[in-house]
Amino acid sequence: MTALYEHIMKESRDISNILGVEIPMLPLTLEQVANYAHATHCGNCNKPSAVGISKVHHHCHVTGEYLFATCVRCNLQLKQNRRRRHQIPAEKCKN
DSSP: OHHHHHHHHHHHHHHHHHHTOOOOOOOOOHHHHHHHHHOOBOTTTOOBOOTTOOEEEEEOTTTOOEEEEEEHHHHHHHSOOTTSOOOOOOOOOOO
């Protein structure tokens, strides 16, 4: 049981180290620029872009790859929280 616990804790630390890195967004390709310019709905909540609500470039902070156009609200909710430690969920035993 001790070996299993140590393995799980090591995995948790490794995942936290990977997700804790914030890579800036890589330059957009011409296709990505066009997709962003033509986006009329948030790529996350699918709500239409509205006047006064900015759309932003959502990207992966681990790879720097552009993902999709999103509203500011969704972009902030999708961003990794650096203050929260990443955890591996485990269900309780039902014995």
